[in-house]
Amino acid sequence: xxxxxxxxLAVTAFDITDTQSEYSNExxxxxxxxxxxxxNQDGNLNVTDVVQLVWIILNDLQxxxxxxxxxxxxxxxxVNISDIVELVYIILSQLNTE
Ligand SMILES: [Ca+2]
Ligand SMILES: [Ca+2]
Numbered sequence: 276x277x278x279x280x281x282x283x284l285a286v287t288a289f290d291i292t293d294t295q296s297e298y299s300n301e302x303x304x305x306x307x308x309x310x311x312x313x314x315n316q317d318g319n320l321n322v323t324d325v326v327q328l329v330w331i332i333l334n335d336l337q338x339x340x341x342x343x344x345x346x347x348x349x350x351x352x353x354v355n356i357s358d359i360v361e362l363v364y365i366i367l368s369q370l371n372t373e
Contacts, residue, residue: 282322286329286359299356312362314346320366328359 286299314324314331328346331338331354338346338354346354348361 284322284325284329286356288333288356312345312348312365314342314362316345320369322366325359325362325366328354328362332356332359 288296290296312324313320315327317323330336331342331346343352343354346358348358348365351357
Protein backbone atom coordinates (compact mmCIF):
# COMPACT_ATOMS: atom_id res chain seq x y z
CA UNK A 276 0.00 0.00 0.00
CA UNK A 277 1.25 3.45 -0.86
CA UNK A 278 0.73 6.86 0.71
CA UNK A 279 -1.81 8.96 -1.13
CA UNK A 280 -3.53 6.02 -2.80
CA UNK A 281 -7.16 5.09 -2.17
CA UNK A 282 -8.05 1.56 -1.11
CA UNK A 283 -11.36 -0.20 -0.60
CA LEU A 284 -12.05 -2.96 1.87
CA ALA A 285 -14.95 -4.88 3.33
CA VAL A 286 -15.04 -6.96 6.50
CA THR A 287 -16.68 -10.28 7.24
CA ALA A 288 -16.46 -12.50 10.31
CA PHE A 289 -17.33 -16.01 11.50
CA ASP A 290 -19.10 -16.83 14.75
CA ILE A 291 -18.47 -19.92 16.90
CA THR A 292 -20.88 -21.99 14.81
CA ASP A 293 -18.88 -21.11 11.68
CA THR A 294 -21.64 -18.91 10.33
CA GLN A 295 -20.22 -16.19 8.14
CA SER A 296 -21.53 -12.69 8.63
CA GLU A 297 -22.63 -10.44 5.83
CA TYR A 298 -19.84 -8.34 4.43
CA SER A 299 -19.73 -4.89 5.96
CA ASN A 300 -20.37 -1.84 3.87
CA GLU A 301 -17.38 -1.19 1.67
CA UNK A 302 -15.02 1.26 3.27
CA UNK A 303 -13.03 3.75 1.26
CA UNK A 304 -9.74 4.59 2.90
CA UNK A 305 -7.09 6.98 1.65
CA UNK A 306 -3.66 6.05 2.93
CA UNK A 307 -1.95 8.80 4.87
CA UNK A 308 0.12 9.29 8.04
CA UNK A 309 -1.07 9.69 11.65
CA UNK A 310 0.35 8.75 15.02
CA UNK A 311 -2.53 7.65 17.28
CA UNK A 312 -4.12 4.20 17.57
CA UNK A 313 -1.10 2.88 15.72
CA UNK A 314 -2.02 -0.81 15.81
CA ASN A 315 0.98 -2.07 13.86
CA GLN A 316 3.37 0.35 15.60
CA ASP A 317 4.96 1.75 12.47
CA GLY A 318 4.54 5.42 13.44
CA ASN A 319 1.65 6.07 11.07
CA LEU A 320 -2.11 5.77 11.47
CA ASN A 321 -3.52 4.55 8.19
CA VAL A 322 -5.29 1.71 6.42
CA THR A 323 -2.51 -0.71 7.28
CA ASP A 324 -3.60 -0.41 10.91
CA VAL A 325 -7.15 -1.27 9.85
CA VAL A 326 -5.83 -4.29 7.96
CA GLN A 327 -3.76 -5.33 11.00
CA LEU A 328 -6.82 -4.97 13.24
CA VAL A 329 -8.90 -7.10 10.86
CA TRP A 330 -6.13 -9.71 10.82
CA ILE A 331 -5.97 -9.77 14.63
CA ILE A 332 -9.72 -10.25 14.93
CA LEU A 333 -10.15 -12.82 12.14
CA ASN A 334 -7.28 -14.94 13.48
CA ASP A 335 -8.16 -14.38 17.15
CA LEU A 336 -4.54 -13.49 17.89
CA GLN A 337 -3.35 -13.23 21.48
CA UNK A 338 -2.15 -9.67 22.12
CA UNK A 339 0.37 -8.20 24.51
CA UNK A 340 -0.85 -5.45 26.84
CA UNK A 341 0.70 -2.86 24.52
CA UNK A 342 -0.88 -4.36 21.44
CA UNK A 343 -4.22 -4.62 23.20
CA UNK A 344 -4.05 -0.99 24.30
CA UNK A 345 -3.32 0.08 20.74
CA UNK A 346 -5.87 -2.20 19.10
CA UNK A 347 -8.69 -1.58 21.59
CA UNK A 348 -9.71 1.74 20.11
CA UNK A 349 -13.01 1.82 22.01
CA UNK A 350 -11.37 1.08 25.40
CA UNK A 351 -13.79 -1.70 26.35
CA UNK A 352 -11.07 -4.36 26.87
CA UNK A 353 -12.21 -6.28 23.81
CA VAL A 354 -10.84 -6.14 20.28
CA ASN A 355 -13.68 -6.60 17.84
CA ILE A 356 -15.35 -5.05 14.81
CA SER A 357 -16.40 -1.98 16.79
CA ASP A 358 -12.70 -1.11 17.07
CA ILE A 359 -12.31 -1.44 13.30
CA VAL A 360 -15.27 0.88 12.78
CA GLU A 361 -13.90 3.39 15.30
CA LEU A 362 -10.41 3.29 13.76
CA VAL A 363 -11.82 3.93 10.30
CA TYR A 364 -13.84 6.85 11.65
CA ILE A 365 -10.71 8.29 13.30
CA ILE A 366 -8.75 8.02 10.07
CA LEU A 367 -11.53 9.51 7.98
CA SER A 368 -12.23 12.33 10.47
CA GLN A 369 -8.55 13.31 10.49
CA LEU A 370 -8.58 13.34 6.71
CA ASN A 371 -11.55 15.69 6.78
CA THR A 372 -9.79 18.19 9.05
CA GLU A 373 -6.73 18.56 6.84
CA1 LIG B 1 0.40 2.06 11.82
CA1 LIG C 1 -12.79 -2.43 21.82
